[in-house]
Amino acid sequence: MTRRADDMNFEIVPLQSCHIDAVYELEKECFGNPWSREDLAAQPSNENSRFLVAASGDEVCGYIGVYELFESCEVANLAVKKEFRRKGIAKALLNEAIEGAKSRKREFITLEVRPSNTAALGLYESLGFEKAGMRKDFYSSPVEDALILTKKF
Ligand SMILES: CC(C)(COP(=O)(O)OP(=O)(O)OC[C@H]1O[C@@H](n2cnc3c(N)ncnc32)[C@H](O)[C@@H]1OP(=O)(O)O)[C@@H](O)C(=O)NCCC(=O)NCCS
Numbered sequence: 001m002t003r004r005a006d007d008m009n010f011e012i013v014p015l016q017s018c019h020i021d022a023v024y025e026l027e028k029e030c031f032g033n034p035w036s037r038e039d040l041a042a043q044p045s046n047e048n049s050r051f052l053v054a055a056s057g058d059e060v061c062g063y064i065g066v067y068e069l070f071e072s073c074e075v076a077n078l079a080v081k082k083e084f085r086r087k088g089i090a091k092a093l094l095n096e097a098i099e100g101a102k103s104r105k106r107e108f109i110t111l112e113v114r115p116s117n118t119a120a121l122g123l124y125e126s127l128g129f130e131k132a133g134m135r136k137d138f139y140s141s142p143v144e145d146a147l148i149l150t151k152k153f
Contacts, residue, residue, distance in 0.1 A: 032141030
């Protein structure tokens with residue numbers, strides 16, 4: 001399905017091998033400890049992983065990585081390219097992941113986020129995620145605690 005965001009159209013599709021290089025570049029742009037190209041390339045054939053890409057034509061604008069297991073699902077990563085931010089792309093990716101998880105009878109979704117990441121916190125709060133706990137010194141580069149957020153379906 002084509003979605004409209006301000007001045008652009010994008011689609012949300014499953015992560016495929018043709019997206020790996022672009023997603024790897026996005027990981028390096030966004031995170032101090034980016035996923036490796038090999039780890040990303042392993043996802044399309046991992047039966048527990050539901051990775052989605054937001055693409056505008058041939059360009060990868062953002063992506064989300066979710067693992068589903070039994071009744072739960074966990075967001076492993078979510079990123080949108082700088083020039084495509086504040087257009088609703090992350091919200092669309094997360095909503096698509098949630099709808100897919102619900103259709104497979106998952107019961108809740110959980111994630112970790114840096115308390116300093118106001119953009120991500122704003123996004124998760126706008127979607128009804130609630131604080132469920134804290135992990136001390138969870139992140140490195142730079143070291144920071146993690147907030148654990150959860151949303152029940
Ligand atoms: C966090 C991130 C994924 C948000 O992507 P995005 O596509 O810009 O987010 P959206 O446009 O879907 O925003 C949806 C809502 O989230 C909130 N939000 C998003 N960015 C925000 C910001 N910079 N400041 C405050 N709230 C923000 C707002 O409520 C926004 O709705 P609005 O634009 O109508 O006000 C993006 O900033 C990013 O890639 N950051 C670097 C990687 C990262 O931190 N990932 C999350 C790891 S937990």
